[in-house]
Amino acid sequence: MTLKLEPNIPDPDGFYQELVGMQRDLDDEQAAQFNARLLLVLANHVGDRAVLSAAMQVARDAGTKTVS
Numbered sequence: 570m571t572l573k574l575e576p577n578i579p580d581p582d583g584f585y586q587e588l589v590g591m592q593r594d595l596d597d598e599q600a601a602q603f604n605a606r607l608l609l610v611l612a613n614h615v616g617d618r619a620v621l622s623a624a625m626q627v628a629r630d631a632g633t634k635t636v637s
Contacts, residue, residue, distance in 0.1 A: 572623040 578584050592600040612621055 570617075570623065572620060572621045574627065581635060 592603055595603060615621055615624075
């Protein structure tokens with residue numbers, strides 16, 4: 570199984586604007602809860618544990634890299 574990491578979203582700028590807009594009037598806690606709910610909805614849609622595990626590892630690795 571190979572995780573798709575190349576750009577794959579039509580109109581990525583529009584998607585980003587919509588995502589940010591959904592959180593615009595939320596405080597930090599509400600935004601974090603929104604992101605968690607969105608992640609769970611999308612994870613359920615994907616449904617493949619191997620894909621989800623690979624995605625979690627990519628996200629974790631990306632978040633722990635240091636800038637030199």
